[in-house]
Amino acid sequence: MPDRHTLAEVERATRERVEHLPLDFTASHALLSLYRAANAVRGRLTNTVLRPNDLTWTGFLVLWTLWIWDSMETREVADSVGISKGTLTGVAKTLMARDLIERIPSVEDRRLVSLKLTPEGVRLMEEIYPEFNKTESTIVGDVSAEHLTVMTDSLRTLVESSEAE
Amino acid sequence: MPDRHTLAEVERATRERVEHLPLDFTASHALLSLYRAANAVRGRLTNTVLRPNDLTWTGFLVLWTLWIWDSMETREVADSVGISKGTLTGVAKTLMARDLIERIPSVEDRRLVSLKLTPEGVRLMEEIYPEFNKTESTIVGDVSAEHLTVMTDSLRTLVESSEAE
DNA sequence: CTCGTAACGTTCGTACCCAAACGATTTCAG
DNA sequence: CTGAAATCGTTTGGGTACGAACGTTACGAG
Structure with a gap:
């Protein structure tokens, strides 16, 4: 209350x-x-x-993104998660210290670095995500299916309206 | 893009x-x-x-809250803005350094502290908020009125579902 | 009264968060 | 070729952001 x-x-x-x-x-x-x-x-x-x-919201989003897309270059991860690339550097450092992700420097373009889940990172996501999604489902459960569809579509419209500079 | x-x-x-x-x-x-x-x-x-x-999102929300409610005790401000009371201490310090708000210790209960806009803070809000709201209006403009109503109601439902522990 | 308990705002340690500045690398115009 | 410009990820500095621990103040049971 x-x-x-x-x-x-x-x-x-x-x-x-x-x-x-x-x-x-x-x-x-x-x-x-x-x-x-x-x-x-x-x-x-x-x-x-x-x-x-022992995960933060942002750390989880990074793990989840890499889980869905397998491997990704850092600036794409940052953009996908909605944080700056500077922030990602710090978050990635935290996740690497726990052996949940690994850095893969590109051989073709030596400016680029990709991130990827370690086996331990995959294991953690397989363990956590079903529970995460179950809670999501509970939260959303009080909204009717039709209203939820309208809400989601409207939110996507807001994203586009806000990002159009 | x-x-x-x-x-x-x-x-x-x-x-x-x-x-x-x-x-x-x-x-x-x-x-x-x-x-x-x-x-x-x-x-x-x-x-x-x-x-x-030169305002942060959270700083603006604190100012806006105090503008709407005139004067408020710190824990109420924190709760209203959606931040912890520890965070509010820091944000309030920043806003006080710019003379936008002031602290008003309670005389009846010396544990309590209220916050209030200074005249300069009021002036800033009167200057900024119309422009802020105009941008809000633009962002929301691409969603139809009916959908916006459904979205807002659904979001309020989500707040309740999430806060019910 | 008085001591335990609860409630207040602050402090602390750690982690995010951004824009700007940066060094390294690549690209492309001349 | 070669140097200016663009792009990459990192670093930096200042400002949130949280939970837990803290000191202070108020209150309530005995």
Whole structure:
């Protein structure tokens, strides 16, 4: 039971505070809900599945990406996970220290480095991901299938709208 | 034009990689879209509106919260913004160094501290928020009104599902 | 009263997070 | 060929981000 203000209360207070301004409240509260939902979901998955396995959210996303795509060059991993390449350097260092991933320098272009799961990394993903996905399924379970489809499609539209510079 | 894999491509690759497992792909891709959308929106708003004004995302949220609610005790601010109270201490320090907020210790209960915008903080919010909201409106503009309503409601449901422990 | 307990904000250690600067490598124009 | 420009991953510096431990203050049972 969070003692914070609910999203509905924030919406009401916002209108009172700035109702004299010509603002798009619908957009504001849609994106506030987006931010809070992403935060809440991330926190829930981190606490129930990731932390017991000593993984961070970002570290897990890197592992998951490499699991799906087998091997990937670092800047692609960074872009796929949604972090800067500088951040990836640090995260990869952490994962390498645990022998979950390995670096593979390119022989054709010596500027390039690929990342790949180690057997131990594969083992960890095979163990963790079913549980991770089960929690995802639980979280999403309270939203009807039709609404979930609309939500997912709308979110993808937002990604495109935001990235169009 | 992002050179990363699109969400649709990730979805296809995921199915190929783990199709033999009994997983909830719908949930997985809904939440992946949620994470990416939140990241993209945050990045867009940060780059176009916040960074030119030397504000971080979290710093802005703290200012915005105090603007809406006038004055608030620190743990409420942290909860409202979605950060830990330890993080808030650091962010508040940064904002205080710029004279955008001020600390108000409680006289009745000397453990409590409230935060409040300074006149300069109010001035900054009055200047920035209309522009912030305008960008929000642009981002959301590609989603129809009906879909946006469904999306926002679904996101609120996700917040509740995630926070129910 | 008074001591145990709970609640507050801060501090601490570790890990992320970004933009900018950097050195190394490749490419391409002349 | 050769040097300027582009691209790669890393490093750097400052700012979040968290949980746990901490010192302070308030409260409640006896």
